[in-house]
Each structure stands twice: as C-alpha cells, then as structure tokens.
Amino acid sequence: MFKTRLTEMLGIECPIVAGGMRDISRAEFVAAVSDAGALGILDSSRFKTAEALREEIKKTQSLTDKPFGINITLFPWGDAELNDRFIEVLVEEGVRAVETSGFRGPGEFVERLRNGNVKLIHKVAAVKHAVAAEREGADAVTIVGFEQGGALGREDATTFTLVPRTVDEVKIPVLAGGGIGDARGLVAALALGAEGVVMGTRLLATKECMVHPAFKEWMVQAKETDLAIIGRSVGRKSRVIRNKATAEIMELEAKGASGDELLPLFERSAPSVMQDGDVVDGRGGCGQVVGLVHGIVSVKELINSMVEEAFALRKRLDGMLPTS
Numbered sequence: 001m002f003k004t005r006l007t008e009m010l011g012i013e014c015p016i017v018a019g020g021m022r023d024i025s026r027a028e029f030v031a032a033v034s035d036a037g038a039l040g041i042l043d044s045s046r047f048k049t050a051e052a053l054r055e056e057i058k059k060t061q062s063l064t065d066k067p068f069g070i071n072i073t074l075f076p077w078g079d080a081e082l083n084d085r086f087i088e089v090l091v092e093e094g095v096r097a098v099e100t101s102g103f104r105g106p107g108e109f110v111e112r113l114r115n116g117n118v119k120l121i122h123k124v125a126a127v128k129h130a131v132a133a134e135r136e137g138a139d140a141v142t143i144v145g146f147e148q149g150g151a152l153g154r155e156d157a158t159t160f161t162l163v164p165r166t167v168d169e170v171k172i173p174v175l176a177g178g179g180i181g182d183a184r185g186l187v188a189a190l191a192l193g194a195e196g197v198v199m200g201t202r203l204l205a206t207k208e209c210m211v212h213p214a215f216k217e218w219m220v221q222a223k224e225t226d227l228a229i230i231g232r233s234v235g236r237k238s239r240v241i242r243n244k245a246t247a248e249i250m251e252l253e254a255k256g257a258s259g260d261e262l263l264p265l266f267e268r269s270a271p272s273v274m275q276d277g278d279v280v281d282g283r284g285g286c287g288q289v290v291g292l293v294h295g296i297v298s299v300k301e302l303i304n305s306m307v308e309e310a311f312a313l314r315k316r317l318d319g320m321l322p323t324s
C-alpha cells in the first residue's frame with residue numbers, strides 16, 4: 001500500500017482526503033470515504049450548535065470505525081464562539097483530524113488540538129499562507145490550485161506550480177488539491193513532492209454523495225469548458241457551472257455592478273444545482289476536473305480504481321524513467 005507521512009500521521013491506507021464540502025460532506029458520504037481507506041471530512045458549517053455536530057460525529061462513528069476529520073471553514077462572517085465549541089466537541093469525541101480553511105490561519109486552535117491528539121491540516125491557495133500555517137503549528141498543509149471547485153483563492157495559480165513551490169518552502173507534509181480526479185493526478189501530485197491529495201469534485205459524482213442525481217448526470221456529460229468564474233469583482237470568486245443563472249451574474253459583473261447588487265444573487269435561497277438539481281437556473285459548481293468524470297461509481301470503486309491504476313502507472317513510469 002501507500003506509505004507517506006500523511007498515511008502514517010492519520011492511520012489511513014491511501015493518501016487521499018475528501019476535502020470538506022459545504023452542505024455536502026455528511027455522515028454517510030464521509031463514512032464511505034473513510035471505509036474505502038481514504039480520509040472523509042465532515043462539513044461543520046451547516047450546524048448551528050455544537051451538540052448538532054456531536055450528533056453527526058456519533059452518526060459517522062456508528063457507520064465506520066475508520067478515522068475521519070471535520071472541516072472548519074473560517075469565513076469572515078463565521079461564528080468564532082461556535083467554532084470554539086466545535087473544537088471542544090470534536091476533541092471530546094476523539095475525532096482524528098481537522099481541516100481548516102478560509103480567511104484566517106489556524107493558530108487559535110493549535111494548542112487545544114495538539115492536547116487532544118487531533119491532527120490539523122490547514123488548506124490554503126497561496127504559498128505564503130502555507131508557510132504561515134506551518135509557523136502557526138499546523139501538522140500538514142493543503143495547497144489548492146486554481147482548477148479546484150468551490151471558493152477560489154485570490155491568485156489564479158495552478159496546482160502544478162503551487163505544489164512544488166510549497167514543498168520547497170515548508171517541512172510539514174503537503175497535500176495537493178485542485179484538479180485531481182484519478183490515479184494519474186494522484187501519482188503526479190506525489191511526483192511533485194506532495195504526500196497526499198485532497199479531492200472534492202470527482203467525489204461529487206459518487207453514489208454515496210447526496211448531491212442531486214441531475215447534477216451528477218450533468219457532471220458526466222460536462223467538460224472543463226462548461227464552467228465559469230463568478231464573484232471576482234466582489235472578492236467572492238467561485239467556479240460554477242455555465243448556465244442561465246451564471247450568465248446573468250457575469251453580465252452584471254461585466255457592467256460593473258456593485259457588491260450590493262451582486263451579493264444577493266449569491267444567496268443560498270436561490271435554486272441550487274446541488275440540492276435541487278436545477279442545472280439551468282440554479283447556482284452551484286465544481287472544479288475543472290469534471291472533464292474527467294465519465295460515470296457515477298461508488299466511493300469504494302473510485303478509491304479502489306485509483307489504487308490499482310497507481311500500481312499500473314508505477315510500472316509505466318519504470319519503463320520511462322532512467323534506471324541509473
């Protein structure tokens with residue numbers, strides 16, 4: 001099997017982490033990922049109380065005895081007190097790892113997580129933030145490239161450049177995210193110096209993921225060119241599917257619309273691609289690796305195929321690389 005500092009640190013079989021996805025990474029999906037030998041990450045953002053998160057942790061523990069983690073996205077508008085309670089609860093419940101991300105560093109959580117023997121993986125989109133996360137005490141850092149789904153970093157730097165740059169700058173294990181959908185991406189990330197990968201988009205099109213079946217079907221047909229970026233003008237950059245709803249926002253942005261005009265259009269009350277399956281009028285998206293989604297499989301089938309194909313790739317590389 002695989003052996004990296006990440007697999008050793010977390011006690012997992014494959015160096016694959018299913019990055020937390022807002023509203024999507026729920027118990028059944030997370031347990032399926034962890035059961036397959038990777039690390040599932042529960043989304044905490046949909047819980048209004050720490051006790052509700054505790055229930056979800058217990059539910060996940062009832063579905064798998066493998067390690068899993070919790071994502072805490074540090075939104076500027078987030079509830080710092082609630083995040084503190086989340087930390088307390090996840091330490092009490094013996095959760096193995098925390099994935100933090102967002103607009104702040106993870107320093108405030110380090111001591112409590114370390115005392116609770118919880119590993120901290122901080123996710124960033126810029127090398128300087130990876131360096132800061134190491135300085136603040138993160139156990140590992142994920143660097144995500146511009147290809148990724150969800151919210152995007154300020155710079156448009158890509159995974160292929162960011163991963164080796166980060167590996168050169170920090171000593172802690174680096175995970176690569178953004179654009180990884182199969183064993184080729186995984187092996188390439190390891191070659192770039194990463195010790196694991198974070199995947200989001202490819203895992204959306206799995207049987208266990210709760211997103212609407214119509215969106216999964218859309219993903220199977222879609223290419224990397226079927227996505228667009230909105231929110232650049234108001235600092236809320238995200239990669240979304242190209243549809244009627246997106247075109248409206250892009251038109252407004254091109255005309256120089258203000259934040260007050262644009263932000264209501266990003267609100268959650270809009271029809272959603274993920275929950276409602278409204279791929280025409282809905283809002284939502286995924287990463288460019290959607291172009292590599294050719295079918296809806298179970299999480300186990302996906303992870304197993306990545307492990308098998310990584311083995312085959314190793315043989316292919318053996319035949320291509322110098323032997324002395």
Ligand SMILES: Cc1cc2nc3c(=O)[nH]c(=O)nc-3n(C[C@H](O)[C@H](O)[C@H](O)COP(=O)(O)O)c2cc1C
Binds near residue numbers: 018020022102
């Ligand atoms: C629909 C969607 C929602 C996401 N929500 C979050 C989130 O709430 N917090 C977070 O840290 N990352 C979020 N991400 C990013 C993923 O955790 C992961 O870093 C990313 O998907 C990896 O790149 P990929 O999409 O190219 O695989 C989201 C990604 C997607 C596709």
